[in-house]
Amino acid sequence: MSVEEALEYIKSHPEGALQSDLWKVLKIDSRKCSRIVAKLLKDNIVTRAVESVDGIRTYRLFCSEKSHSRRFDPLLAVDAFEPCAGCIEECIPEHCANLSEWIFSIVMGEDGEISIDKIHLEKSGKS
Numbered sequence: 370m371s372v373e374e375a376l377e378y379i380k381s382h383p384e385g386a387l388q389s390d391l392w393k394v395l396k397i398d399s400r401k402c403s404r405i406v407a408k409l410l411k412d413n414i415v416t417r418a419v420e421s422v423d424g425i426r427t428y429r430l431f432c433s434e435k436s437h438s439r440r441f442d443p444l445l446a447v448d449a450f451e452p453c454a455g456c457i458e459e460c461i462p463e464h465c466a467n468l469s470e471w472i473f474s475i476v477m478g479e480d481g482e483i484s485i486d487k488i489h490l491e492k493s494g495k496s
């Protein structure tokens with residue numbers, strides 16, 4: 370059992386992972402789990418809040434690392450970055466190909482190209 374595995378488990382629970390679950394899931398004893406958590410706390414990688422589960426005191430652990438991909442998620446459509454951020458073009462949004470493309474990729478989602486092909490096939494009556 371490593372610190373990395375514990376951190377992965379905590380990261381996979383954005384609502385917070387209970388320390389009393391962590392040592393069971395990772396099949397280690399609670400003392401070893403406490404040492405791992407102490408290291409993560411010392412390195413400021415996780416934070417914790419006291420919680421009581423069935424009358425037993427434990428901690429809810431939260432990952433304090435900010436994921437860059439999640440931070441910029443509102444600006445991403447599939448993997449295309451929002452085109453207006455940092456744009457220095459003369460702006461006429463109604464005629465902006467970059468903006469239109471970006472909005473289209475939001476509407477079409479991850480399988481956008483497949484969907485576009487389907488639309489073309491349906492329009493041509495080949496579906």
Ligand code: SF4
Binds near residue numbers: 456458466467
């Ligand atoms: S709409 Fe087009 S031109 Fe205007 S800021 Fe966005 S990307 Fe630039």
